[in-house]
Amino acid sequence: MQRAPAREIALVSEPVSTDEPASDMAAVKRIAAGDRDALAELYAAYQRPLFRYLCQLTTDRGLAEEILQDTLVAIWQGAASFAGRSAVRTWLFAIARRQAHNTLRKRMLPVADAEALADPVDPEPLPQERALAHAEFAELARGIAALQPIHREVLVLSLVNGLPYDEIARIVDVPEGTVKSRLSNARRALRAWLRD
Amino acid sequence: MVQQATDHVAESLPAYVSGTLDARAIEAVRLHLAGCPACRLALDEWELIGAALQAVGTATPMPARGLLDRAFARIDAAARRPRWHERWVPALLKQPVIARSLTGGLVAALLALIVTFTPVGSYAQGLLDVFQPRQFVIVPVTWADLRALPSLDQYGDLSQVSHGKPQHLPSAAGAAAASGMAVLTPATLPPSVTASPTYGVVPSHSATFTFSATKARQAATARGKHPPPMPASIDGSSIQMTTGTAVIAAYGGDPDFLSQAEARKPGTLGPARGPVGGHQSDHAALMADIAGAIPQLVVAQAFAPVATSSGASPRDLEQYLLSQPGISENLANAIRAIGDPTTTWPIPVPLGQVNTRPVSVQGVRGTLFADTSGFVTGVVWVKAGVIYAVGGPLSEGEVLGVANSLR
Numbered sequence: 001m002q003r004a005p006a007r008e009i010a011l012v013s014e015p016v017s018t019d020e021p022a023s024d025m026a027a028v029k030r031i032a033a034g035d036r037d038a039l040a041e042l043y044a045a046y047q048r049p050l051f052r053y054l055c056q057l058t059t060d061r062g063l064a065e066e067i068l069q070d071t072l073v074a075i076w077q078g079a080a081s082f083a084g085r086s087a088v089r090t091w092l093f094a095i096a097r098r099q100a101h102n103t104l105r106k107r108m109l110p111v112a113d114a115e116a117l118a119d120p121v122d123p124e125p126l127p128q129e130r131a132l133a134h135a136e137f138a139e140l141a142r143g144i145a146a147l148q149p150i151h152r153e154v155l156v157l158s159l160v161n162g163l164p165y166d167e168i169a170r171i172v173d174v175p176e177g178t179v180k181s182r183l184s185n186a187r188r189a190l191r192a193w194l195r196d
Numbered sequence: 197m198v199q200q201a202t203d204h205v206a207e208s209l210p211a212y213v214s215g216t217l218d219a220r221a222i223e224a225v226r227l228h229l230a231g232c233p234a235c236r237l238a239l240d241e242w243e244l245i246g247a248a249l250q251a252v253g254t255a256t257p258m259p260a261r262g263l264l265d266r267a268f269a270r271i272d273a274a275a276r277r278p279r280w281h282e283r284w285v286p287a288l289l290k291q292p293v294i295a296r297s298l299t300g301g302l303v304a305a306l307l308a309l310i311v312t313f314t315p316v317g318s319y320a321q322g323l324l325d326v327f328q329p330r331q332f333v334i335v336p337v338t339w340a341d342l343r344a345l346p347s348l349d350q351y352g353d354l355s356q357v358s359h360g361k362p363q364h365l366p367s368a369a370g371a372a373a374a375s376g377m378a379v380l381t382p383a384t385l386p387p388s389v390t391a392s393p394t395y396g397v398v399p400s401h402s403a404t405f406t407f408s409a410t411k412a413r414q415a416a417t418a419r420g421k422h423p424p425p426m427p428a429s430i431d432g433s434s435i436q437m438t439t440g441t442a443v444i445a446a447y448g449g450d451p452d453f454l455s456q457a458e459a460r461k462p463g464t465l466g467p468a469r470g471p472v473g474g475h476q477s478d479h480a481a482l483m484a485d486i487a488g489a490i491p492q493l494v495v496a497q498a499f500a501p502v503a504t505s506s507g508a509s510p511r512d513l514e515q516y517l518l519s520q521p522g523i524s525e526n527l528a529n530a531i532r533a534i535g536d537p538t539t540t541w542p543i544p545v546p547l548g549q550v551n552t553r554p555v556s557v558q559g560v561r562g563t564l565f566a567d568t569s570g571f572v573t574g575v576v577w578v579k580a581g582v583i584y585a586v587g588g589p590l591s592e593g594e595v596l597g598v599a600n601s602l603r
Contacts, residue, residue, distance in 0.1 A: 036268065043264050051259045056252075065259050072267035073274070080568050081551065140248040155210075159246040160253040164216035180207040187241060 024088035031079035039076055046089070049161045050096050056156040057100045057149055058109065070099040086170055093157070093171040143193045151186035154179055204228070204235050209242045350415035351426075352407040352434075360399035371395035371443045377582070379443050380497060383601040386594035389492045391448030398442040400499070406434040416521075424519045433507030440499025440583075447493040447588075493588040493598065500581050557599045558584070564592060575599050 024045070030038030050071065054064040074095050082091055144152060157168045158179075169176040205228045211217045212225045229236050365371045372379040374397045381393075409431035416423050518528050555564045555575060562577030565587070573595045574587025586599040 039267075040264060047259055047263075052253045052256050055256050061257075065263055068259050069263055069267045069270065072264065073270050076267070076271050077274075077568065080566075137248055137251060140244065141252050144245075144248060144252060155245065155249055156253070158210045158214050158216075159242075159249045162214045162216060165211060183210045184207060187238075187245065190245065191241075 025084060028079050028082050028084075028088055028091075031076060032082070039072065042075070042088075042092075043072060046092055050092060052160055053093060053153075053156055054096055054100055056152045056160075057097070058104060059145070063103065063107075067096065067100045067103050070103065071096045074099055087167065089163070090167045090170050093161075093163070093167075094173075097153075097171055139194065140190070143190050146193055147186060147189055151182060151189055154182045155186050158183060204232065206235060206238050209235070209239050210246075212239070213242045213246045351412050352405055353411070354403060354405050357402045362399065363397045365395040365397060368393075368395060368445070371397050371445070375441045375443045377441065377443055377497065377499070379445075380495070380584070380602040381445070382495065382586075382598045383603050384597060385447075385493070386590055386597065388590065388594075389447050389588070391492055393445040393447045393493075393495075396444045396446070398444065398498075400439055400441050402436060402438045404434055404436045407431055421521045423521050424516075427512060427516060429507065429512050430516055435506070437501060439501040442496060442498035445495040446491040447495075448491045491588060493590065494586070495598070495602070496585040498583050500578060500583050555596060557596060558602065562599070564596070566592065 024042065027038040027042045031042065047068070051064060051068055054067050054071075055061065058064050058067070071092075075092065078095065082088075086094075144155070147155070153172065154168060157163045157171060158165070163171070165176050165179045168179045172179065174182075205212075205225045208217060208221060208225050212222065217225065229239060363374055365374060368379045368381050371377075379395070407426060407430050409426035409428075412423075412426045517523065549568055551566045551568060553564050555562050557575055557577050558579055560577050560579050562575050564573070564575045566573045571589055572587060573590055573592050574585060575595050576583065576585040577599075578584070584599070584602070586595055586602075588595070590598075
């Protein structure tokens with residue numbers, strides 16, 4: 001196998017290793033057997049990425065914590081039925097997403113759903129101007145906060161949590177092509193927001 | 197392969213920035229970027245977006261301390277809430293068939309879950325011309341499936357005959373004498389099983405169901421449905437089902453629980469959709485009783501039931517059943533997959549609440565059940581015309597150990 005070339009471009013994300021840590025699978029098996037320490041270990045490893053993700057699905061931090069708690073309970077209850085068809089990480093994010101949807105729906109809050117998309121998908125025009133390049137960082141952050149949850153979600157999963165498209169597709173439960181078009185549309189929406 | 201200048205790599209750029217592309221894709225992106233100012237600009241933007249997101253992410257504090265402890269507190273609270281089997285038993289008790297035929301004894305706790313008195317089971321058994329189970333098949337069902345099914349009384353009339361009353365006996369020998377069965381006992385017991393067994397003998401029970409096209413039509417009209425009419429070959433035909441004598445050995449638990457629960461207040465034994473209003477204390481008391489009543493081990497054996505049909509063929513019945521409203525595609529497929537309905541006993545298993553897998557037990561194929569909370573495990577198999585079941589709050593290994601040690 002060839003060695004991956006050294007990357008010239010500084011990576012801005014915290015890439016999670018694409019190799020599934022064997023300890024994750026072992027932890028899920030231990031959780032299935034009722035081992036509380038295993039849930040604590042998995043939580044220690046994933047609390048930050050999961051919480052960041054949830055904080056992008058809802059701006060209410062208290063609600064995000066509540067959903068994270070729901071996620072832990074769901075992990076505990078579902079560990080026995082985890083068949084290992086996906087990576088543990090994918091499974092965890094998918095559970096968090098499902099819990100978030102359940103809670104947000106119950107409270108009639110906007111969820112990251114295709115139905116929530118306001119604008120139809122246009123073909124991506126080629127970038128002609130440095131619309132984003134001139135943006136202040138803080139302004140960009142506000143723009144991100146103003147995005148539709150469905151757009152912000154894929155941005156966070158890709159660029160903050162460093163997940164590959166196929167994993168994001170499984171978490172969000174859409175084809176990989178949709179993940180790509182959502183990312184592209186997220187950038188377009190961000191440009192449009194900054195121009196206005 | 198060299199990328200064409202027009203073949204933009206825009207959609208790979210977020211993955212490129214996040215470092216999730218493989219070596220080959222990274223190479224292709226770099227080659228393209230070298231000759232494409234538009235994509236280089238897009239890359240700049242993605243890096244900016246990534247950096248801004250990182251800044252937002254870094255600014256996100258860690259979740260509150262104690263969140264894990266609160267999750268564990270909820271997990272503990274959930275464990276104290278009635279589990280599915282605790283909800284099923286009262287729900288099943290409410291069924292007149294169960295309530296009348298299984299009065300007394302802790303028998304329902306295990307057998308009622310396995311014996312298919314649920315609507316699905318009744319229907320599936322209704323498919324049979326001459327039915328004598330030699331094997332089991334798992335039919336995964338959802339609560340929605342069960343709720344959507346109309347009840348049998350909308351299709352005809354049910355009459356029942358019980359052959360005697362259940363008895364409690366202190367010994368295997370007594371149970372054998374009362375039942376006419378060779379009562380098997382385990383040679384080895386798990387360490388957690390400390391109580392001595394008490395035996396219950398449940399006599400056989402017959403039920404005859406007679407199809408009525410008129411009744412089916414009236415019930416459908418009342419519900420505003422228009423299912424296909426009952427074929428003439430089915431109208432007026434009847435199915436008789438006889439369950440065999442059963443012997444149940446319960447180690448520990450409260451053998452009088454069922455009769456006490458019935459005496460307490462018939463009608464409050466509903467499925468636990470959450471305690472409501474005045475039923476709350478009754479419900480809590482009932483659940484506490486159930487928890488204390490669950491035995492350490494249950495070993496059950498019963499002559500396999502027999503069903504006969506007076507006219508309609510299994511094929512007629514299957515087709516008619518599948519044409520009825522409320523039969524989901526999932527359920528229809530499961531019913532079609534039953535195979536030979538004259539020898540196969542379908543066991544409805546709630547999706548996501550019970551895990552099942554085939555196991556070898558006593559030299560034959562059996563089915564192992566475990567509720568997903570890991571609390572109760574059971575195994576069921578058929579050998580020489582007798583159905584056996586072993587279960588309890590035990591591990592898989594312990595349950596199979598007991599099952600294989602039955603002599």
